[in-house]
Amino acid sequence: MNSMPLLRIVPPVVRIARRPQRMVERQLMCYRRTWPILLSGFFEPLFYLLSIRVGLGKLVGDVKVGGRILGYAEFVAPAMMASSAMNGAVYDSTMNVFHKLKYARVYDAVLATPMGIGDVALGEITWALIRGLLYSCAFLLTMIVLGLASSPWIVLSLPICVLIGFAFAAVGMASTTYMRGWTDFEFVPTATMPLFLFSATFYPISSYGSWAWVVQLSPLYHGVALVRAANAGQSSWGNVGHVGFLLTMAFAGLWVVSRRLQSLLVK
């Protein structure tokens, strides 16, 4: 059997990568002294979930989704978890990468060694995913402690959040290669804020009526739907579609990164 057609869908940065783990090692070295900064990321879910549990959850009544009745906090918590995975990945792949690309010249030094742009791109995205996974674990723990987890299947939210992070980190890094200066980053919240608000985050997709198709264009919606399904312990063919959407986004992002990073870093 010929494996070439299959190989061809793999973005070039992945194919040419040989030692992306070294970029991850570099990040671990950086955090060896500054690991308390990582801790700050654990407070975010706590505050989010507490505010819902204590505040919103009391004000807003139960929600009916797919024939099941859920407490509002149980409904919103998975969406928060998915959004948090998105935000972390976007931050790591835009601001952090841009700084290293333009100002710290970290990659210039790296590329003078046997490392290549595939190692840089894949290494940085992998790091974003590892960090994201840590935060997702914290989020999950907090949910369990606050009694917001309703099914053992919720553990699947961890790989789902890694997938969400992968999709957003790839696209985030791709957009970063087009940024000319810090002012361009003001467009980042312009993109993520509406996603956060209109991805069936705070109300079920049924309440969008005939506009539901717009919501389905939001990648975060697919992430939210997956985490919600995990929390409800519901499997359906729709989930395959959600996974497919996020994977497509990740690969598309990596393709752009492959093309752009070469022209940015290799002059």
Add this chain to the structure above:
Amino acid sequence: MSPEPLIHATGLRKQFGDFTAVDGIDFNVQPGEAFGFLGPNGAGKSSTMRMIGCTSPISGGTLRLFGLDPATHGRDIRRRLGVVPQLDSLDQELTVEENLIIYGRYFDLSRAEARRRAVELLDFVQLTDRAKSRVEPLSGGMKRRVTIARSLINEPDLLLLDEPTTGLDPQARHILWDRLYRLKQQGVTLVLTTHYMDEAEQLCDRLVVMDAGRIVAEGSPRQLIEQHATREVLELRFPAGTNADNEAYALGIGDRHEVLPDRILVYAHNGDEALAKAIGAGAKPESALVRRSTLEDVFLRLTGRTLVE
């Protein structure tokens, strides 16, 4: 029979859009040699160095390092190179020691080996006491030394140094020269660029003078001086603004002369004799100085411009 050259370039070109930074240059570097690119700002030295370092694709001609083509064997070539770029690119988020260790890891050294070499190299550049320091607070000269130590972590066969001592005080420069000289004695091939005559004369066995993307002369420092300058130079300084009026005194007393904004240079085999003739003819310079020719004079002769303005 001469050994196969470590670097072999013919008709090498670098184009940025319509602009030609390197315009078809030929050169060979032999193993164990110290080879220099001398030239003013914008001559194309760094562009050439980046092509040699396999971080910048060539736009034309051929380039081979260790007999390999950078376009297809970039990784294999870079594995054997040490690179000191013109602008320090140390990792600001790491300490001095960590900079060296992670660099070793990029070259696939084991952690223990990278650590061992880092300690050794920091001793070599006399920065052992700053091993745990962040990079940022170091002085320019110290950063340069860290960069050189970093470039040696993979025990390179070829070391590329782009203006290794620009911006350093004389003492720091001499420390660096000493270290580079030792490396050369250990058999490391050095390729460096510089603006400085004394640096080229100190370190290079052979050099090329570059101007506007082309090579205008090639040879050992001695050869270049013999070919393109006289043995001595008489420098005459006249009151400001009277150089043109006094140019007549420089005629006929040496092989040739050059009028610069602040002084007149007379190229002569014997500078003292030339000075005596000028005074005899009635010249009244504010000051006069006889010195040996340098590469600076070679450069002035070849391009009509001074090297460091």
